[in-house]
Amino acid sequence: MAKSATVEPSVLGLKTFRLLEGVPLPSLEELVRRCRWRRFTADQRVLSREAPDDEVYLIVSGRVRITAFSGGGRQVTFGDMRAGDWFGELAAIDGLSRSADVVALEDSLIASMSPAVFRQLLHEHPDVVDRVMRRLVNSIRELTERIFDFSTLGVQNRLHAELLRLARQAGVNGNTARIDPAPKHADIAGHISTYREQVTRELSTMAKQGLIQRSGGALVIPNVERLEKIVSQVRHAA
Numbered sequence: 226m227a228k229s230a231t232v233e234p235s236v237l238g239l240k241t242f243r244l245l246e247g248v249p250l251p252s253l254e255e256l257v258r259r260c261r262w263r264r265f266t267a268d269q270r271v272l273s274r275e276a277p278d279d280e281v282y283l284i285v286s287g288r289v290r291i292t293a294f295s296g297g298g299r300q301v302t303f304g305d306m307r308a309g310d311w312f313g314e315l316a317a318i319d320g321l322s323r324s325a326d327v328v329a330l331e332d333s334l335i336a337s338m339s340p341a342v343f344r345q346l347l348h349e350h351p352d353v354v355d356r357v358m359r360r361l362v363n364s365i366r367e368l369t370e371r372i373f374d375f376s377t378l379g380v381q382n383r384l385h386a387e388l389l390r391l392a393r394q395a396g397v398n399g400n401t402a403r404i405d406p407a408p409k410h411a412d413i414a415g416h417i418s419t420y421r422e423q424v425t426r427e428l429s430t431m432a433k434q435g436l437i438q439r440s441g442g443a444l445v446i447p448n449v450e451r452l453e454k455i456v457s458q459v460r461h462a463a
Contacts, residue, residue, distance in 0.1 A: 229263040229271075238262075238285040238336065244311055247352045256346065260336040265329040272313070272327040279316040280337040284308050287333025292415065293325045302415030305330065314357060317343045375418055377463035383417040384427045386456050388437065392446045400450055405443035 234257045239245055245253060260283070265271055272278060274293055284306055291303040291312065303325055306312055316323055317340040338346070347354050374383050392402035410428070411421045431437045436452060438445040446452055 229265050229269065232262045232264055232334065234258060234260060234262045234336070238334065239283065242283060242309055242311075244283070244353060244356050248346075248350055252349065256338070256342070257336075259342050260338050262334070262336050265333045265335060267329055267331045269329045270326065271329055271333075271335065272323055272325075274324065274326045275322045277322055279313075279320060279340050281311060281313045281317045281340070281343045282327075283311045283336045283338075285334040285336055287335070288330040289333060289335075290328050290330050291325050292328065300411075300415045301418065302412060304416075313337070314343070314361075316340075373460070373463075378459060380417065380419045380423055381427050381430075382456070382459045383419070384413065384424060384431075385436075385452060385459070387413060387417050388431075388444075388446065389449070389452050389456050392449055392452070397449050400448055402446040402449050403440070403443050404446070407439070407442060407444035 236250075236254050236257045239253055239257055239260075245256075248256070261280070262285075265287070271282065271289055286308045288305060288307050289312070290305050293301050293303070295301070312327065313323075315321075320340070347357065374386050378386065388404075391404050391408065395402050395404045410424045414421045414424045417424075428437065432439070435447065436455075438447055
């Protein structure tokens with residue numbers, strides 16, 4: 226793993242974090258000093274699965290992917306995170322090894338704090354506790370839904386559900402969503418536990434059905450309600 230570059234801390238880097246909203250400036254300045262600040266280049270590994278690292282990471286700028294590889298080399302992607310998000314709180318809470326790899330998708334600036342600093346932050350700021358709990362609950366709900374989809378739906382229907390998730394994440398304007406840039410077929414395959422070739426075939430079918438459109442480098446869902454109806458009907462029938 227390439228060595229990350231250490232950078233000078235900056236309070237401005239943490240002021241925009243949703244997690245830290247409402248934290249008084251003196252406390253924020255102390256947190257900035259107690260964090261470790263590093264830059265990672267695109268494709269550089271930030272964390273390794275099973276590593277003993279237990280810090281909490283704040284993405285100041287850039288984007289990372291949470292992923293894991295099976296013994297046979299098959300990739301399972303759990304999700305991408307952008308500036309303003311955080312990861313690593315599970316190991317900081319339970320002290321166990323990492324459960325996934327984290328790789329920088331682009332040049333990224335990341336600040337990390339020790340479990341002791343993280344716990345102090347939680348104990349001193351109830352609003353931060355509420356946000357962490359809400360995030361953990363949302364993660365459980367999302368994973369429960371994905372387990373249900375993997376257990377009951379075929380590849381085509383899992384792809385529909387994944388594109389609906391991406392559409393909502395990108396933002397629905399009226400009844401249309403624009404996913405920009407369009408996700409790579411291999412990345413989608415990692416999310417829904419299948420192969421890139423199968424994703425390519427299913428996307429071609431969806432385009433013929435009018436469920437998706439290409440627009441430059443973006444993927445457009447022209448009728449989100451139609452896709453929602455398809456996903457809902459399949460889930461209820463499963």
